[in-house]
Amino acid sequence: MDLSQIKEPYIWTSKGLVKESELKYEHSWQINDELIRFDECYKDGNGEIVKNSTHIYSLKPFDPIGALQGNVNG
Amino acid sequence: MANSQAVCTSFKQEMMNGHHAMGTSVVRAGTGADTFKAAIYLASATYGASTTAYSVTGEASGTNYTAGGVTFTWAAPATSGTTAYSTPSAALAWTTVTLSTSFDAVLLYNSTQSNKAVAVYTFGATTITAGNLTINMPTNNATTGLLRLA
Numbered sequence: 636m637d638l639s640q641i642k643e644p645y646i647w648t649s650k651g652l653v654k655e656s657e658l659k660y661e662h663s664w665q666i667n668d669e670l671i672r673f674d675e676c677y678k679d680g681n682g683e684i685v686k687n688s689t690h691i692y693s694l695k696p697f698d699p700i701g702a703l704q705g706n707v708n709g
Numbered sequence: 710m711a712n713s714q715a716v717c718t719s720f721k722q723e724m725m726n727g728h729h730a731m732g733t734s735v736v737r738a739g740t741g742a743d744t745f746k747a748a749i750y751l752a753s754a755t756y757g758a759s760t761t762a763y764s765v766t767g768e769a770s771g772t773n774y775t776a777g778g779v780t781f782t783w784a785a786p787a788t789s790g791t792t793a794y795s796t797p798s799a800a801l802a803w804t805t806v807t808l809s810t811s812f813d814a815v816l817l818y819n820s821t822q823s824n825k826a827v828a829v830y831t832f833g834a835t836t837i838t839a840g841n842l843t844i845n846m847p848t849n850n851a852t853t854g855l856l857r858l859a
Contacts, residue, residue: 649807649839670832676840688840691832693847699792699859 648677648685658685669695721793721858725786735822743821747801748778749842752813756829763816763824772807772839779803780820784849794854801844808837815844828856 645652655677662675671694676687723729727737746763750756754767765776779801786795801815811834817827832844847853 647805647839665833672833676838684838686839687837688842689835689837690841690843690845692845693830693832693855694853696796696847696853696855696857697828697830699857 646677646686648679650679650685653679653685669693715791718788718791718793721791722786722788724858725793725795725856738821742782743819744780745783745797745827746778746780746818746820747797747844748776748816748818749774749803749808749812750814750816750829752811752834754814756814756816758829760816760826760829762826763818763820769808769810769812771809771837772805774803774806774808777820778815781817787849789851792851792857792859794849794851794857796849796855797846798849800846803837803842805839806837806842807839808835808842811836 644655646655646658648658658677658679660675660677662673665672665674671692673690674687676684679685720729727743748763749769750767751769756767763777768776768778770776781797781799781801783795784798786793788794797817813834814829814831816829819825819827830844835842846855849855851857851859
């Protein structure tokens with residue numbers, strides 16, 4: 636494919652380069668106390684997911700290692 | 710001013726930096742930081758607190774995913790108040806991967822020290838098709854840093 640001749644956007648999918656206009660884009664957000672999660676996907680005309688990505692932002696760190704503190708006489 | 714019982718904050722930071730060995734330790738090649746890696750695990754795997762080291766068992770596989778995962782660095786361990794903390798210095802990212810079998814966890818481990826396990830982070834069942842997986846880290850401070858000695 637001569638990329639210089641492309642007149643409209645293509646994106647890379649599991650089925651190779653596909654015109655973006657031929658795909659359906661969907662996205663969703665999940666937000667809770669532990670994370671913010673953004674999912675996005677492209678489906679072809681048959682409804683098959685041909686590309687999807689997930690981006691996670693961690694809000695909750697691991698519990699602090701706090702057992703170091705203690706009373707010697709405890 | 711009276712004495713007060715406490716674990717010294719400097720000790721917490723020094724533990725993160727490998728200054729103290731209360732049991733049999735290891736011979737270190739130098740004073741630099743170890744190499745740490747992050748590997749993805751299938752939702753069917755059973756990694757958690759009892760995990761001691763990286764293993765290929767249950768690890769994700771697919772296009773553009775390399776067994777063993779990706780290398781990352783920790784922010785230099787710091788202290789605030791009486792808490793020592795550190796967080797991976799950048800997002801963990803896999804680009805243009807296809808991981809068709811559901812996965813839900815990342816194992817952080819020390820590649821330099823015989824792949825010893827550090828932590829398991831879970832985020833919900835996920836598959837990726839010809840796309841990206843990005844795990845952005847929390848703000849690195851004494852409250853939200855990923856690893857904290859409080």
